Amino acid sequence: MQAPVTHAATSDRMPERGEPTWKALARVAFLIATLIAALALLWNEWPGISAALAQADDGLILLAALAAMANVAMTAASWRVLLIKAPIELSPRASAQIFFVGQIGKYLPGTLWSFIASGELAQREGFPRGVAMASLGLALLIGLASGIFMALALLPKAIGDLTDNRIVLGAALVFVVLGFIPKVQRKALRMARIDFPVPLGAIIASLTFALLAWFLAGAQIVLLSQAVGAPLDWSDWPQVTSGYAFAWVAGLLVFFAPAGLGAREAGLLAVLSLSIGLAEASAIVLLSRLAVTFADFACAGIALVMPAHPASPAAALRRHRD
Numbered sequence: 001m002q003a004p005v006t007h008a009a010t011s012d013r014m015p016e017r018g019e020p021t022w023k024a025l026a027r028v029a030f031l032i033a034t035l036i037a038a039l040a041l042l043w044n045e046w047p048g049i050s051a052a053l054a055q056a057d058d059g060l061i062l063l064a065a066l067a068a069m070a071n072v073a074m075t076a077a078s079w080r081v082l083l084i085k086a087p088i089e090l091s092p093r094a095s096a097q098i099f100f101v102g103q104i105g106k107y108l109p110g111t112l113w114s115f116i117a118s119g120e121l122a123q124r125e126g127f128p129r130g131v132a133m134a135s136l137g138l139a140l141l142i143g144l145a146s147g148i149f150m151a152l153a154l155l156p157k158a159i160g161d162l163t164d165n166r167i168v169l170g171a172a173l174v175f176v177v178l179g180f181i182p183k184v185q186r187k188a189l190r191m192a193r194i195d196f197p198v199p200l201g202a203i204i205a206s207l208t209f210a211l212l213a214w215f216l217a218g219a220q221i222v223l224l225s226q227a228v229g230a231p232l233d234w235s236d237w238p239q240v241t242s243g244y245a246f247a248w249v250a251g252l253l254v255f256f257a258p259a260g261l262g263a264r265e266a267g268l269l270a271v272l273s274l275s276i277g278l279a280e281a282s283a284i285v286l287l288s289r290l291a292v293t294f295a296d297f298a299c300a301g302i303a304l305v306m307p308a309h310p311a312s313p314a315a316a317l318r319r320h321r322d
Helices: 021-054 056-082 093-107 112-126 129-153 166-178 182-189 200-225 234-253 263-272 279-304 313-322
Strands: none
Touching: 021 279, 056 093, 056 129, 056 200, 056 279, 093 112, 093 129, 093 279, 112 129, 129 200, 129 234, 200 234, 200 263, 200 279, 234 263, 263 279
C-alpha cells in the first residue's frame, strides 16, 4: 500500500494552464518570424545546402541519430538517479515512460507541457505527480547549470583564446563549486520544490550524466559535420559540444518556442558558422533537428513497448514500508 504524500510541495494539484493574451501573441509572432527567417535562409543558401545534403553519408547520419538517442538516455539517467531516496521506487519501464513519453510534450509551445505529461504518467504508475514534476525540475536545473558551464569553459572561438580568458574560466569553475555548497544545494532543492532527501552523491551522479549527455550531443554534431563534408573533426569536439550547450541554453530561455525551435537552431548556426561555411552549417543544423526529433520519438516508442517486470523483493519491501 502506498502512503499518500501530504507535503504541500508535492501536491498533485495541476498547475494553471491559462496564459495572458500577450504571451500567446508573442509566441505566434516568434514562430512566424522564425519561419520567415528559416525560409529566407533556405532560399539564399539552398544551392550549398542541397549540395551538402546530396553528398551526405547515410552511415554517419545513422551514427549521429544513435548519438542523439544516447544523449536522450543520459539525460533520462541524470533525472532518474535523483530519485534514489524518493518515497516510491519506480521500475525501469515506468521510469522510461514517465521521462521519454513525457518529453514529447516539449514539442507543444510552452515549457510546462512536458512536466504536466510526465506528472500524469507518473500518477498512472502510482508515483506522486508532484514528486515526479519536482525531480524533473531539479534535473532541468542541473542540466542548465552544466550547460552554462560547458558554454563558458569550452567555447574558445567565441570568447577568444581560452588561456587568455582566465576570468571566464574562473567564473565557470566558481559556478560549479557553488553547486557543492550545502546552502546552495538547499536553495536549489527549494527552487525545484523537492521535499525528499537528495544525497550529494546523487547530485554528483546527475551532473556526471548531464555532462556525458552534452558530449554525446557534441558527437552528434561532429558526425553530421563529417557526413556533409564540413571541415570539422574530433579535435573540434569540445568546442562543438560547448556550442551545442550554448544553443540549448538559448532555446530553453525562449520558453514559448516548442522544443526551443528556432532559438536553438539560431544559436547553433551562429557558433558553427564561425568555423565553417553558412551553407554547410545550415545543413548540419537541419539534420541535427531531425536527428534530435527522431531520438525523442524513438526513445518514447521504445519506452511504450518495454515489457512490464514484477517489482523486485527490495522494491516491494520498500513500498510496503512506505
